[in-house]
Amino acid sequence: MLKALKKHRYPYLFISPYILLFLFFQLIPVIWTVQISFNEWDGLRTMKPAGLDNYGLMLQDYMFLDAIRNTLYYWVLSAAGVLLLAIAIASFLNSDNLRAKTFFRTTTFLPYVCASVAMGLIFSMLFEENSGLINEIIVKAGGNRVPWLTSSSTARIPVVILHVWRLTPWYTMIVLSGLLNIPEEYYEAAHIDGASGAQQFSNITLPLLGNILFFCFVTITVDSWKLFNESYVLSGPGSSNTSLFQLMYQTGFTTFKLGYASAIGVVLILILLSISIVQFAIRRRQGEL
Amino acid sequence: MRAKNIAWKAFIHLFMLIIVAFCLFPVIWMMIISFKTVGESISGFSALTVQQPTWANYERLVELIPLWQNLYNSLFTTIIGTITTLFFCALAGFAFAKYKFPGRTALFYFVIGTMMISTEIGAIPLFIIMRKINLINSLWSLILPRIATAVGIFYMRQYILGVPDEIIEAARIDGCKDFGIFTRIILPIIKPALASWASLTIIARWNDFFWPLLFLRKTSKYTLMVSVSMLPVSDGLSTPWQVVLAGTTLVVVPSILIYLALQTLQKSGIMAGAVKG
Numbered sequence: 001m002l003k004a005l006k007k008h009r010y011p012y013l014f015i016s017p018y019i020l021l022f023l024f025f026q027l028i029p030v031i032w033t034v035q036i037s038f039n040e041w042d043g044l045r046t047m048k049p050a051g052l053d054n055y056g057l058m059l060q061d062y063m064f065l066d067a068i069r070n071t072l073y074y075w076v077l078s079a080a081g082v083l084l085l086a087i088a089i090a091s092f093l094n095s096d097n098l099r100a101k102t103f104f105r106t107t108t109f110l111p112y113v114c115a116s117v118a119m120g121l122i123f124s125m126l127f128e129e130n131s132g133l134i135n136e137i138i139v140k141a142g143g144n145r146v147p148w149l150t151s152s153s154t155a156r157i158p159v160v161i162l163h164v165w166r167l168t169p170w171y172t173m174i175v176l177s178g179l180l181n182i183p184e185e186y187y188e189a190a191h192i193d194g195a196s197g198a199q200q201f202s203n204i205t206l207p208l209l210g211n212i213l214f215f216c217f218v219t220i221t222v223d224s225w226k227l228f229n230e231s232y233v234l235s236g237p238g239s240s241n242t243s244l245f246q247l248m249y250q251t252g253f254t255t256f257k258l259g260y261a262s263a264i265g266v267v268l269i270l271i272l273l274s275i276s277i278v279q280f281a282i283r284r285r286q287g288e289l
Numbered sequence: 290m291r292a293k294n295i296a297w298k299a300f301i302h303l304f305m306l307i308i309v310a311f312c313l314f315p316v317i318w319m320m321i322i323s324f325k326t327v328g329e330s331i332s333g334f335s336a337l338t339v340q341q342p343t344w345a346n347y348e349r350l351v352e353l354i355p356l357w358q359n360l361y362n363s364l365f366t367t368i369i370g371t372i373t374t375l376f377f378c379a380l381a382g383f384a385f386a387k388y389k390f391p392g393r394t395a396l397f398y399f400v401i402g403t404m405m406i407s408t409e410i411g412a413i414p415l416f417i418i419m420r421k422i423n424l425i426n427s428l429w430s431l432i433l434p435r436i437a438t439a440v441g442i443f444y445m446r447q448y449i450l451g452v453p454d455e456i457i458e459a460a461r462i463d464g465c466k467d468f469g470i471f472t473r474i475i476l477p478i479i480k481p482a483l484a485s486w487a488s489l490t491i492i493a494r495w496n497d498f499f500w501p502l503l504f505l506r507k508t509s510k511y512t513l514m515v516s517v518s519m520l521p522v523s524d525g526l527s528t529p530w531q532v533v534l535a536g537t538t539l540v541v542v543p544s545i546l547i548y549l550a551l552q553t554l555q556k557s558g559i560m561a562g563a564v565k566g
Contacts, residue, residue, distance in 0.1 A: 008468040014384035015396065018437035022403055025434035029418065036413065043417065070524025085308075092305055097298045102315050105344045106552055113548045114316060115496040117518045118537035121476055122319050123528055124521075131332030133318075163312070226409055229498050233518060245409065252413045253503070262413050269410050276405035 036262035038131040048084025054263035075224035090175035112169035120233030178212035321533040346535035377437035382445025430504040448482035
């Protein structure tokens with residue numbers, strides 16, 4: 001054992017920084033979160049064992065239930081919005097019919113490099129009830145002003161729009177790289193057989209993109225459950241658009257209920273873990289691992 | 290058939306132009322407003338014209354927040370963070386790609402597996418840990434945990450796999466030691482990979498918000514992103530929008546410029562290289 005370690009000391013040495021950092025800053029915190037979640041703690045005094053109290057509290061806490069509902073809403077709508085837009089934009093970027101491809105590729109990627117916090121501030125102004133541009137357009141078109149961020153029923157909409165706005169470019173690029181890998185011959189053969197553009201898209205493009213789209217879906221899912229910046233900056237009344245992760249932050253660092261915040265953390269861990277397990281199982285069935 | 294084709298082409302271009310408009314509009318709109326005087330109207334469509342362009346909002350920014358100090362903090366974490374992460378990810382990637390050692394496959398799957406655990410989930414204990422090691426209010430709290438990342442290692446390994454073994458063997462025969470091979474042979478060869486990874490890391494670190502918000506608890510220690518996020522309430526709860534948007538312009542424009550510069554530098558498209566394989 002020691003001999004092997006000495007003989008192969010260089011590769012182990014090269015990998016060790018990552019392993020150490022992982023243990024110290026990822027694994028230990030996650031395990032510790034689980035432990036804290038069974039206690040009552042303000043971070044300063046000693047912990048008081050609380051059993052399952054924190055978990056029991058969740059089911060009666062309307063803020064927690066709101067956060068779960070909001071995050072589900074963010075997840076479903078961003079996944080649908082981002083994937084549909086990414087497929088459409090990537091297909092057009094890849095189309096022989098499009099001129100000035102470099103221009104389109106460069107400009108459609110720009111939202112991804114813009115900081116979500118800064119864009120959140122801008123969106124909060126665009127969606128402002130009385131002077132915002134969005135309402136101005138709605139009024140010009142004959143509609144009524146929408147109280148976007150001041151009403152609990154609409155406060156989630158700007159958050160989803162911002163999230164989709166920022167994430168679509170990244171996924172467009174991933175889908176595009178998938179499209180570029182589909183051999184041109186498939187389309188030529190289909191063309192000879194008389195398949196229309198729409199048929200080619202649904203019978204060649206979509207099935208061959210399957211794996212990539214699945215990968216995108218999984219990462220968007222993770223991104224959505226970790227959503228923080230957008231709803232933090234675009235905060236609506238009360239907990240009307242608070243995300244689950246944001247609720248964990250607020251419970252932990254503004255009200256200092258670390259035990260309860262950790263319990264929320266454990267729920268997040270379980271959700272993200274089950275996503276990984278489902279992903280792993282599906283990949284395995286497809287014979288990729 | 291021909292007419293149909295032309296209509297289709299027109300549709301594609303129209304659709305893409307609308308998308309481009311949606312992508313660019315908020316950014317352009319922000320920049321226009323940041324040059325308007327505080328007295329000028331910014332509601333609705335009147336926001337789009339500037340009567341008297343002014344730098345006053347940017348000057349006001351310097352009075353409201355420790356702008357230069359915050360800018361330095363952002364630059365420090367971005368630059369040091371990117372350099373360290375490139376180095377250590379490439380180092381581990383090199384070990385996985387070019388060495389045979391017991392447990393290599395298992396360790397590699399372990400690294401891939403760790404991608405599933407997001408660091409954010411452990412934020413509460415992580416804050417306690419940072420407090421114990423005295424890194425709260427230190428810029429190193431943002432750099433240290435991400436000195437090597439699983440995704441970075443995976444990406445570097447894929448790229449280094451393509452470096453021919455003969456080059457490494459030849460260097461070894463010439464008396465080059467393991468670490469020397471890494472710094473003198475591997476690093477120069479994988480420059481394109483380093484450049485793509487660097488651009489993604491620079492933008493991610495510059496835009497980073499959650500971690501600085503959590504670990505930095507003094508105005509003088511804030512990164513620019515945290516200061517800007519607090520602008521709406523920093524001038525007695527009613528900072529003029531012109532000033533807020535001057536702040537957001539200061540954080541958004543640099544990342545756009547970096548992206549455009551790197552994009553022209555590498556014709557092949559940096560971002561496309563980063564996801565391939």
